[in-house]
Amino acid sequence: MSGVALHWFRKGIRLHDNVPLTKAIESCSTLIPIFILDTDFLDPKKVSANRLGFLLDSLKCLDEDLQERGSRLIVAKGKPSEVIFSLIEEFKINKLTFERGTEPFNKDLDDELIGIVNANDIEVYSNWGHILFNPDHILALNNGKTPVTMNVFLKLASSAPTPLKPIPAPEKIPPPPADFKPKNVEIFISTPTLSDLKEYGYDPEAMTTWFKAGEKEGIKIMEDFLKQKQRVASFEKPKTKPTALLPDTTALSPYLSVGSLSVRLFYHKLLEVLKSFKRHSKPPVSLEGQLYWRELTYLIGYSTPNFHQMRENPLCYQIPWTEGEAAQEALKKWEMGQTGYPAVDAAMNQLRSDGWMHHLARHLVACFLTRGDLWISWELGRDVFDKYLIDADWSINNFSWHWMSCSAFFYQFFRCYGPVSFFKKTDPNGDYIRKHVPILAKYPVKYIYEPWEAPKNVQEAAGCIIGQDYPRPIVEHKTVSQANMGKLKKAYDKNKADRAKPAKVNAEKLEKPLAKSKLR
DNA sequence: TTAATGTTGCCTTC
DNA sequence: GAAGGCAACATTAA
Numbered sequence: 001m002s003g004v005a006l007h008w009f010r011k012g013i014r015l016h017d018n019v020p021l022t023k024a025i026e027s028c029s030t031l032i033p034i035f036i037l038d039t040d041f042l043d044p045k046k047v048s049a050n051r052l053g054f055l056l057d058s059l060k061c062l063d064e065d066l067q068e069r070g071s072r073l074i075v076a077k078g079k080p081s082e083v084i085f086s087l088i089e090e091f092k093i094n095k096l097t098f099e100r101g102t103e104p105f106n107k108d109l110d111d112e113l114i115g116i117v118n119a120n121d122i123e124v125y126s127n128w129g130h131i132l133f134n135p136d137h138i139l140a141l142n143n144g145k146t147p148v149t150m151n152v153f154l155k156l157a158s159s160a161p162t163p164l165k166p167i168p169a170p171e172k173i174p175p176p177p178a179d180f181k182p183k184n185v186e187i188f189i190s191t192p193t194l195s196d197l198k199e200y201g202y203d204p205e206a207m208t209t210w211f212k213a214g215e216k217e218g219i220k221i222m223e224d225f226l227k228q229k230q231r232v233a234s235f236e237k238p239k240t241k242p243t244a245l246l247p248d249t250t251a252l253s254p255y256l257s258v259g260s261l262s263v264r265l266f267y268h269k270l271l272e273v274l275k276s277f278k279r280h281s282k283p284p285v286s287l288e289g290q291l292y293w294r295e296l297t298y299l300i301g302y303s304t305p306n307f308h309q310m311r312e313n314p315l316c317y318q319i320p321w322t323e324g325e326a327a328q329e330a331l332k333k334w335e336m337g338q339t340g341y342p343a344v345d346a347a348m349n350q351l352r353s354d355g356w357m358h359h360l361a362r363h364l365v366a367c368f369l370t371r372g373d374l375w376i377s378w379e380l381g382r383d384v385f386d387k388y389l390i391d392a393d394w395s396i397n398n399f400s401w402h403w404m405s406c407s408a409f410f411y412q413f414f415r416c417y418g419p420v421s422f423f424k425k426t427d428p429n430g431d432y433i434r435k436h437v438p439i440l441a442k443y444p445v446k447y448i449y450e451p452w453e454a455p456k457n458v459q460e461a462a463g464c465i466i467g468q469d470y471p472r473p474i475v476e477h478k479t480v481s482q483a484n485m486g487k488l489k490k491a492y493d494k495n496k497a498d499r500a501k502p503a504k505v506n507a508e509k510l511e512k513p514l515a516k517s518k519l520r
Numbered sequence: 521t522t523a524a525t526g527t528t529g530c531c532t533t534c
Numbered sequence: 535g536a537a538g539g540c541a542a543c544a545t546t547a548a
Contacts, residue, residue: 149545150527191529240526284527293527367529411543415529422529485541492543 003028003094006087009035009073010080010106011130012099013058014215015065017166017262020097021173027095031174032087033073034068036080036379037192042200046387049206050355052195054213054390056282058258061214063191070175074180075188079117081109086184088122091177099129099259102302103394130259131164132267132295135302146303148286148315153296158354166265176417209355210391211254216253223265225250227237233280235287242347242360243427245435249358250287253391256294267291288388301395309379309399316407319491321370321377330374333474334365335384337437340466340473341419342449344368346436353436355390360422363404367417370405371488373480378388378405406488413488416481420449439464 005028007021013035015021024031041047064074076083087093098112110126117124128134138156139146147153181187188196194204226232241248253263270287274280283289306313321327332338337345337352347361362385367376369381378401385401386392402408423432430448434441440451442462447454452466452473459465464500466472 149525151525152546236527240528242528286527289527363528406543409544410526411545412526412529414540414542417529421531424547 002029004091005095006032006034006093008084008096008098009033009062009431010099010101011259013062013258013260014262015169016215016264016296019127019167020099020125022167022170024095024097025170025173029174030177031071032091032176033071034087035073035075037075037077038080039077042197044201044354048355048388048389049194049202050209051277051390051392052202053207054209054211054254054355055258056191056193057213058260060191061216065215065507066173068174069171069397071175073191074176075187075191077188081112083185084113087182088117090182090184093122097125100126101515102131102135103296130223130263131298132263132291133157133160136298139303141361146300147296148300150292150296153292154283157292157295162222163264165268166262205512208353211356212227213260215260218261222252222261226269226273229273229276232270232287233277236281236285237290237359238285242358242427243423245430245431247358251356254356257391257393263291297395297399300399310377310407316402317407317495319407322375327376328403330474331376331380334369334374340452340471342433342437342440343423344419346433349436351388361436362400364417364419366401366404366424368419371413371484373475373477375484378402378407413485419477424449439470
């Protein structure tokens, strides 16, 4: 054991169930554990202080956990591929380990790394540690076709190999070289905080999320939740409350997203709990089902070209969303919680302050921005979510915006969320609004969801005049949502017609070659 | 080809 | 609180 190993942390910011890291340790006396802060990522316009801060805190925890085992985390800054290749060369790396990514930007880099590194006679180990199932395996089971519904996915998953059992964290980890100072790679002296990134425009005060980062925290939240066995066994996602003042779901998404909690650990611990119940809730609504949804989105993101956009995306309906200045203005109001619909604004305010909101709150605001009310492209809403959510996840986020905008996977556009009605069901008193839109806190129950309906004297008594202290509704929901359904119907018809034409031509052209290549 | 199905709508009626 | 109408989508199973 004399080699130098490089373990690259991307997601998978943890020591438990980290197979590549464990493989790296097996065969080296020196291990460089590195995280690379991509300079493209350091932009408050694209990545909020909450999201970046949560990531940095996760790294800090990782560093502490590494130090407990005789190592420490090295955080570099730059373009990931350049940093990796530079380190490989300078430190004569024998072994490179990392967790594979399904997203297009990761996929390309993975292929590049595996190819070039193998050519240089360096041992490479990577795995699919961020997900339960090997996506290539699932796709093969479906003859290479991307599954687009949960039932199809469940069938495929049931005939795929059982997800691997998690492995424990290593007890000892070989240290990086003493005085580790690469020549061509910029590294931080210690794990950076937001204060160290002021030059990029970050303000440490802007980090307001109450979520605590780290592997220990993620595992603790998981264990506390799984202890409530009855709750686990009867969990049904659609029945949880978006307006709860404390999360009514597991709220494990931030930890799963950066990988400080292993999805396989959660999966197997969950199944253990379910085993002790004769009857329990089932996918797609159960807790187990939530993990399968996550898998499905990763699989779709992995196998669908241009999944991050409407155009050139084979799964996505082409819908003529509003563009231009008016759309930008409305988008900004939506982002900043200024639509004049208290429920929507409360959710958006929670998104910006906490970096998290309940899944159904995401539905309400996403529907409102796209097909429901504002008729603005899901891509723009997706970007706003990606900026603020501490659980931001490329696959899940893109999938959900397809779904909510009726661009793919879900098409029942006549089922539309009401910005007044939807939250009333779980929060008739409007406590969620009172918390997240404090200027409305004194409104009587009768008007809390529709403050513009309140008589002037009621507005004055509540200390908030509509149109002055809080905006009037940006649109009239009833009217625009009706009109939008008509527009969607038209767009659907046009898409069907457009799809029918080229498909016919292709079928004729491809008939022979297809038959020939059946064995592929 | 038709029938059943689809994680999470809203409103009115009983 | 449950049920049915609303005006009706696409995908999958049969």
